[in-house]
Amino acid sequence: MSRVRYLRLTDTPFDAREFSLLWLIALATYGVGDIVTTLTILYYERRFDEANALLVASTDALGHWGLVLPKLAVFFLCLGICVYGARVGDKVLYYLPPVTLSVIGAFATAFNLRLFVG
Numbered sequence: 001m002s003r004v005r006y007l008r009l010t011d012t013p014f015d016a017r018e019f020s021l022l023w024l025i026a027l028a029t030y031g032v033g034d035i036v037t038t039l040t041i042l043y044y045e046r047r048f049d050e051a052n053a054l055l056v057a058s059t060d061a062l063g064h065w066g067l068v069l070p071k072l073a074v075f076f077l078c079l080g081i082c083v084y085g086a087r088v089g090d091k092v093l094y095y096l097p098p099v100t101l102s103v104i105g106a107f108a109t110a111f112n113l114r115l116f117v118g
Helices: 017-043 055-060 064-087 093-118
Strands: none
Touching: 017 064, 017 093, 055 064, 064 093
């Protein structure tokens, strides 16, 4: 019986603590901050509508999940790219996904909070 080998960052030039921190920040800003503030604005502050046409169609069809599922798909796609980057030792593929999600998430969260506050 063959054992499945999981990626361990000890086999790469990257640090596990750094990896965890990068993805914790991405999760906090993009995963939680953006989703929570967007849902708050869309469903509790009826003055605004979603600007992204794809998310409008998705939320019309699936409700709250129409916003959450595409964002989860993007998050896990970026996580996969980062893990692949770690495996091959590519710094761009390793750092770019979590940093990009963090910047987008921080901007979207700040923008949504600004809309909510007025």
